[in-house]
Amino acid sequence: MEPVTMAIVAGASVAKGASGYKAGQNSAKSAMATAQYNAQISKINAQMEQDRGRIVRAIDERNADIVGEQSVYNAYLIDRQATQIEDQNEFDFFMAERQYDIFTSEKRAKWGNSGVTMSGSPAVVAMADANAAALNLANIEQRGYQAVSRTEQAAEMTRYKGKVDYNNMMQQAFMGQYNSDIQRASIINQGNMNYYAGASKAYQAQQAANAALIGGIADGVSGLASGGAFAGGGGSGAGVGMSSPSPKLGMSNPISY
Numbered sequence: 295m296e297p298v299t300m301a302i303v304a305g306a307s308v309a310k311g312a313s314g315y316k317a318g319q320n321s322a323k324s325a326m327a328t329a330q331y332n333a334q335i336s337k338i339n340a341q342m343e344q345d346r347g348r349i350v351r352a353i354d355e356r357n358a359d360i361v362g363e364q365s366v367y368n369a370y371l372i373d374r375q376a377t378q379i380e381d382q383n384e385f386d387f388f389m390a391e392r393q394y395d396i397f398t399s400e401k402r403a404k405w406g407n408s409g410v411t412m413s414g415s416p417a418v419v420a421m422a423d424a425n426a427a428a429l430n431l432a433n434i435e436q437r438g439y440q441a442v443s444r445t446e447q448a449a450e451m452t453r454y455k456g457k458v459d460y461n462n463m464m465q466q467a468f469m470g471q472y473n474s475d476i477q478r479a480s481i482i483n484q485g486n487m488n489y490y491a492g493a494s495k496a497y498q499a500q501q502a503a504n505a506a507l508i509g510g511i512a513d514g515v516s517g518l519a520s521g522g523a524f525a526g527g528g529g530s531g532a533g534v535g536m537s538s539p540s541p542k543l544g545m546s547n548p549i550s551y
Contacts (some may be wrong), residue, residue, distance in 0.1 A: 298360025301536060304510065305514065306514075307321065307510050307513035308510050308511055308514040309460065309510070310506075310508045310510050310513075310514075311506050311508070311510010311511055311514075312507060313506075313509065313512070314502075314509075314510065315503045315504065315510075316436050316503070317503070317506075318499050318500060318501075318503020318504070318506055319499075319500070319503050321496075321499035321503075322497070322499035322500040322503060323496070323536045324494075325492050325495040325496035325499055326492065326493065326496040327328045327488045328492050329490075329491070329492020329493050329495075330489070330492075332485065332488045332489060332492060333485055333486075333488070334490040335485070336482065336484065336485020336489075337482075337488075338483065339485075340478050340481045340485070342476050343474060343478040343481055344475075346476070346491055347470065347471050347472060347473075347474025347475065347477075347478065348471070348474075350466045350467075350469055350470050350471075350474065351361075351468070351471040351474075354463055354466055354467030354470060355463075355467045357454075357463055358459075358460050358463035358464045358467065359460075361456060361459045361460055361463060362456055362459075362460035363462070364456070365452055365453060365455060365456020365457070365459065366453065366456060368452045368456070369450070369452040369453040369456070370448045370449075372445055372448050372449035372452055373442040373445075373446070373449045375445050376442050376445035376446045376449065379438065379441045379442050379445055380438065381530070383434070383437070383438025383439070383441070383442065384438070386434050386438065387431060387438070389434055390431055390434055391427075391428060391431055393420040394423075394427035394430075394431070397423075397427075398423065398424075398427075400419050401423070404483050406449065421524050454485055457490075465525035467495045471478060489529065499528075522537070526541075
């Protein structure tokens with residue numbers, strides 16, 4: 295192969311290697327830019343998830359506080375009802391007892407005016423009236439106690455239900471925060487994996503670029519060497535860059551006249 299041809303081929307190999315190096319460099323830069331962009335997006339998404347988890351938990355905890363406060367207030371109202379029932383019971387008991395006393399006094403006064411003595415049948419009647427009055431008062435008192443007890447139980451159940459609802463909602467808030475933390479960790483982990491994948495792709499592209507450049511240079515040098523471009527002059531022809539100098543303009547032998 296002629297020296298000029300070998301030089302052209304060698305130059306083409308080097309140019310090809312340089313072109314491959316440039317393309318690999320561009321691929322590496324593009325891959326790294328994509329990896330950095332994805333990492334930034336993952337960071338933003340992770341921050342948004344963290345903020346969302348905190349906001350949701352704050353809302354759930356506030357709702358739990360409202361439920362707890364409402365249950366306490368409702369229990370307070372029911373307790374007031376129990377107090378009112380108890381007061382009403384005492385009033386009813388007092389009025390029934392007062393009416394019995396008035397009834398007994400009037401009856402005794404009538405008996406006294408009519409000359410009836412408190413013996414025999416009148417005494418039996420008076421005893422029966424007393425027993426009936428005592429039973430009626432006991433019933434009034436018992437019904438009042440039962441009404442107060444039912445109302446107090448309702449108040450206690452309201453408080454208990456409020457505590458249960460509060461605990462459940464606080465647990466829900468905690469689990470919501472926990473799930474948000476898991477989701478945020480997953481976003482960060484996926485972002486890191488994407489970044490490492492992009493960085494690995496960029497590294498591989500850089501390695502391919504270096505290999506293309508080195509390969510192109512090596513092919514050019516190898517081509518020149520195999521063609522004897524670096525061999526000494528003599529024989530049938532001189533190597534590239536080592537041929538005998540040709541006469542130059544202004545240095546030719548003078549013409550004799």
